[in-house]
Amino acid sequence: MIQARELSKRFGKVQAVDALSFDVLPGRVTGFLGPNGAGKSTTMRLILGLDLPTGGYVAINGRRYGELHRPLTEVGAVLEVRAVHGGRSAYNHLLCLAQSNGIGPRRVAEVLDVVGLSSAARRRAGTFSLGMSQRLGLAAALLGDPPVLLCDEPVNGLDPEGILWIRTLLRSLAAEGRTVFVSSHLMSEMALTADHLIVVGQGRLIADASTAEIVARSSANYVRVRSPQSSRLGALLHESGAVVRAHEGALDVTGADCAAVGDLAARHGIAIHELSSQAASLEAAFMELTRDSTDFRAEVA
Amino acid sequence: MNFADVLRSEWTKLRSVRSTYWTGLIAVLATIGICVIVCVKWADDIRKSPGDTLDPTLASLNGIFLAQVAVGALGVMVISSEYGTGMIRATFGAVPQRRAVLAAKGLVFVGATLVIGEILSFAAFGIGQAILSGAHAGASLGQPQVLRAVAGGGLYLAAVGLLGFGIGALVRHTAGALSTFFGVLFALTALADLLPASWRNDVMPYMPVNAGTQIFAVQRVHDSLAPWTGLGVLCLYAVAAITAATVLITRRDA
Numbered sequence: 259m260i261q262a263r264e265l266s267k268r269f270g271k272v273q274a275v276d277a278l279s280f281d282v283l284p285g286r287v288t289g290f291l292g293p294n295g296a297g298k299s300t301t302m303r304l305i306l307g308l309d310l311p312t313g314g315y316v317a318i319n320g321r322r323y324g325e326l327h328r329p330l331t332e333v334g335a336v337l338e339v340r341a342v343h344g345g346r347s348a349y350n351h352l353l354c355l356a357q358s359n360g361i362g363p364r365r366v367a368e369v370l371d372v373v374g375l376s377s378a379a380r381r382r383a384g385t386f387s388l389g390m391s392q393r394l395g396l397a398a399a400l401l402g403d404p405p406v407l408l409c410d411e412p413v414n415g416l417d418p419e420g421i422l423w424i425r426t427l428l429r430s431l432a433a434e435g436r437t438v439f440v441s442s443h444l445m446s447e448m449a450l451t452a453d454h455l456i457v458v459g460q461g462r463l464i465a466d467a468s469t470a471e472i473v474a475r476s477s478a479n480y481v482r483v484r485s486p487q488s489s490r491l492g493a494l495l496h497e498s499g500a501v502v503r504a505h506e507g508a509l510d511v512t513g514a515d516c517a518a519v520g521d522l523a524a525r526h527g528i529a530i531h532e533l534s535s536q537a538a539s540l541e542a543a544f545m546e547l548t549r550d551s552t553d554f555r556a557e558v559a
Numbered sequence: 560m561n562f563a564d565v566l567r568s569e570w571t572k573l574r575s576v577r578s579t580y581w582t583g584l585i586a587v588l589a590t591i592g593i594c595v596i597v598c599v600k601w602a603d604d605i606r607k608s609p610g611d612t613l614d615p616t617l618a619s620l621n622g623i624f625l626a627q628v629a630v631g632a633l634g635v636m637v638i639s640s641e642y643g644t645g646m647i648r649a650t651f652g653a654v655p656q657r658r659a660v661l662a663a664k665g666l667v668f669v670g671a672t673l674v675i676g677e678i679l680s681f682a683a684f685g686i687g688q689a690i691l692s693g694a695h696a697g698a699s700l701g702q703p704q705v706l707r708a709v710a711g712g713g714l715y716l717a718a719v720g721l722l723g724f725g726i727g728a729l730v731r732h733t734a735g736a737l738s739t740f741f742g743v744l745f746a747l748t749a750l751a752d753l754l755p756a757s758w759r760n761d762v763m764p765y766m767p768v769n770a771g772t773q774i775f776a777v778q779r780v781h782d783s784l785a786p787w788t789g790l791g792v793l794c795l796y797a798v799a800a801i802t803a804a805t806v807l808i809t810r811r812d813a
Contacts (some may be wrong), residue, residue, distance in 0.1 A: 283670040303812070303813075304650075306648075306651075306652050307651070307655045308648050308651055308652065308812065308813040309812040309813070310810070310812060324655040324656070325653055326655065328560075328561065329652060329653060329655060330653050333652075335652055337645075337648055337649075337652075338643065338645055338648075340644075341644065341645035341646055341648050341649050342575060342644060342645070342646055342649070343572075343641070343642060343644045343646045345577050345578065345638060346572070346575050346576055346803075347575065350571060350572075350575035351575075353571050353575075354568045354569075354571040354572045354575070355568070355649060355653050357564055357567045357568040358564055358565050358567075358568035358650075358653045358654050359564065359653055359654075359690075360561055360564045398649060461701055509727070
């Protein structure tokens with residue numbers, strides 16, 4: 259379990275992480291979602307003690323990262339890809355990390371097997387493709403068989419097969435009761451992988467809820483109604499305070515649910531050919547949540 | 560954190576990259592190659608004019624002046640390459656006690672440098688004296704100060720390696736750290752040379768190379784520091800860099 263409380267990080271004038279408080283619970287995949295520049299990677303580095311917070315704290319199973327005795331056996335992390343000395347073989351890269359935590363070479367061979375890199379173990383990591391580098395990073399994270407796993411943008415640069423593989427792996431690790439915390443700027447990916455979402459924008463917490471709840475809560479949910487008397491129905495709905503938009507011969511209504519629209523039509527004797535509630539995609543929900551917080555850092559720079 | 564585990568890890572890192580072997584090879588070629596060239600020439604000179612005095616031990620160890628460049632550069636790179644590749648974040652993720660990482664890395668590197676440096680120094684002495692003895696100008700380890708000077712050759716290489724390591728840990732970027740290292744090692748001396756004569760003579764013996772190399776000279780040159788004092792001064796430069804790096808390493812984001 260990961261607990262962040264009022265976690266903050268400022269780089270000069272940029273408030274990268276702004277008083278973030280959240281819990282990441284075991285047994286499920288928690289997605290850490292936000293646009294580029296929202297502070298996801300910085301938060302990950304703060305959790306791992308690589309960056310020092312300018313305020314607040316973050317703890318793993320009740321302890322700060324620096325207090326962990328053998329960190330690899332408690333937390334596995336995949337941060338940026340290719341955080342590897344390109345001249346070192348995959349095997350030696352994993353071996354030196356394993357040795358620092360008292361983990362033996364047998365485990366190195368095991369994790370190479372888990373990620374499917376056994377045949378490339380003696381190759382220099384600098385010659386690896388992006389997908390292989392991701393697998394190597396994941397192998398390093400799994401060395402200590404840790405109960406907590408952090409992955410920063412794990413599907414970046416992977417082919418569809420690799421994406422499916424990592425999604426399945428993360429879900430099975432969570433099903434084993436581990437805490438899995440995965441950042442991404444791809445809502446579609448998170449919709450498939452994450453049970454729970456922590457959404458950030460400009461370093462601030464925007465939402466912390468189950469994936470299903472975030473979709474349900476979105477005002478991008480609407481009611482679609484088709485009627486031969488659509489202009490009259492539209493006017494009535496508008497009078498009742500709903501927002502109505504004509505779309506491909508139907509009316510898209512927000513601010514009223516199916517029951518309200520149906521009752522209104524019945525009261526005025528209006529025939530209805532279709533009445534359905536339309537769920538927003540996570541993508542739409544996300545765009546709505548982060549609309550005001552997208553960081554236009556490029557303009558500042 | 561178990562320090563022995565961290566040492567083992569750092570040893571794996573050092574022996575598993577090619578740059579270690581390349582710089583080692585350059586150090587061997589430089590030390591032995593220059594030893595042979597210098598000693599053959601001096602043996603020839605002595606045969607022509609037997610009255611000349613020279614320091615036969617220092618003659619055989621002349622290659623260390625070139626080998627130090629490779630050793631110091633490797634010292635820079637064992638730490639700066641971790642920052643350059645991002646490996647440092649994996650390292651600190653595995654061992655959050657950053658000062659322990661720095662200590663283990665420094666110990667492993669300096670230990671390896673010392674062993675190689677001593678082997679090279681004694682090998683160069685043996686080869687050089689074999690050449691010089693043809694002109695009846697060879698020294699032997701039994702003569703006063705000679706053993707200290709030959710052992711000092713290895714110590715000097717380890718001290719220069721430590722200076723490179725300290726600067727690498729402090730500057731963190733390979734290019735910047737290499738420039739700083741060569742600046743401290745050579746450019747500082749060139750700048751000191753521009754000082755007014757009275758200051759210059761006071762300052763020059765304390766320049767890193769001038770001070771440190773006294774440890775592998777048998778004959779003491781006028782105005783130079785005593786051998787162990789000189790080596791101590793060189794080590795102070797290294798200690799200063801490492802101390803600064805140690806203070807900063809827990810305050811900077813990795």
